[in-house]
Amino acid sequence: MSAPGAPSEAPGGIKSPQVSFRSAPSLEAPVFEVGSLSVYYGSHEAVRDVNLTVGHRQITALIGPSGCGKSTVLRCFNRMNDLIPTARVVGKIRYHDEDLYGREVDPIEVRRRIGMVFQKPNPFPKSIYDNIAYGPRVGGFKGNLDDLVEETLTHAALWDEVKDKLKSSALALSGGQQQRLCIARTIAVKPEVVLMDEPCSALDPIATAKIEDLMEKLAEEFTIVIVTHNMQQAARVSHRTAFFTADVDDKGERHGRLVEYDETERIFSNPSDRRTEDYISGRFG
Numbered sequence: 001m002s003a004p005g006a007p008s009e010a011p012g013g014i015k016s017p018q019v020s021f022r023s024a025p026s027l028e029a030p031v032f033e034v035g036s037l038s039v040y041y042g043s044h045e046a047v048r049d050v051n052l053t054v055g056h057r058q059i060t061a062l063i064g065p066s067g068c069g070k071s072t073v074l075r076c077f078n079r080m081n082d083l084i085p086t087a088r089v090v091g092k093i094r095y096h097d098e099d100l101y102g103r104e105v106d107p108i109e110v111r112r113r114i115g116m117v118f119q120k121p122n123p124f125p126k127s128i129y130d131n132i133a134y135g136p137r138v139g140g141f142k143g144n145l146d147d148l149v150e151e152t153l154t155h156a157a158l159w160d161e162v163k164d165k166l167k168s169s170a171l172a173l174s175g176g177q178q179q180r181l182c183i184a185r186t187i188a189v190k191p192e193v194v195l196m197d198e199p200c201s202a203l204d205p206i207a208t209a210k211i212e213d214l215m216e217k218l219a220e221e222f223t224i225v226i227v228t229h230n231m232q233q234a235a236r237v238s239h240r241t242a243f244f245t246a247d248v249d250d251k252g253e254r255h256g257r258l259v260e261y262d263e264t265e266r267i268f269s270n271p272s273d274r275r276t277e278d279y280i281s282g283r284f285g
């Protein structure tokens, strides 16, 4: 394994010489442990038998071709699938060794502790200030809101760009700024985990680079799980990568499967499964 930040090429995989893999810390005291997870929509088993462990303050990337179940798995981590009436989750997801789907668990508290950022920036149609202040206010925050808003926007690398227009509408910001605001809004309630579902797919390369820099900084404090179609992004930002694909059964139904989960450097430079190698080298997907 290369030292953190040391350039390391990915033979047969991603060709970019700029890719430098991040070394993955250990998986001791994991945040999530997923065992034999299957997710159904109605009678369709969309994802089958997933097993993986998400490490504390690591960035875990979920990659794979369209429809292999990445977003479905991501939504299991904060019980967003509960909001889809046909969805049914089978198997085990332990969050700090507690059953995330246990009867006594409050899904609202789960979503406060495990926040989510979506593909399309979706700020509230409110001021920049109120976008950040909303969650803490609802949660009964008793401290100084002005300080919290400044601290959060600084944390999300947005303060300098917005400090003189906090009362302006968030909708007037650029797409990249809106997405950083959404990340700020998510971290304002002090979650432990931030789930990101293709957070850069609607952004240009400059805005994408800013979000990637931000993710690296946020990983010092938060555990991040990201779904991305952009393999270079997974290679650049994540410590560990899970590669999914979909098997087609004899009735023509597609079932998402986790093919391989490992340190990102390993997945991109020396994967153990041929399907992973074919995907990262662009031979399919």
Ligand SMILES: Nc1ncnc2c1ncn2[C@@H]1O[C@H](COP(=O)(O)OP(=O)(O)OP(=O)(O)O)[C@@H](O)[C@H]1O
Residues within 6 Å of the ligand: 041, 046, 064, 065, 066, 067, 068, 069, 070, 071, 072, 073, 084, 086, 254, 256
């Ligand atoms: N709300 C839903 N209702 C019914 N089926 C769904 C729903 N959401 C996803 N699916 C199905 O589950 C499977 C996995 O979809 P999912 O969106 O999780 O895949 P994905 O890998 O994230 O895809 P993409 O990369 O295109 O976003 C697909 O067959 C999809 O049609």
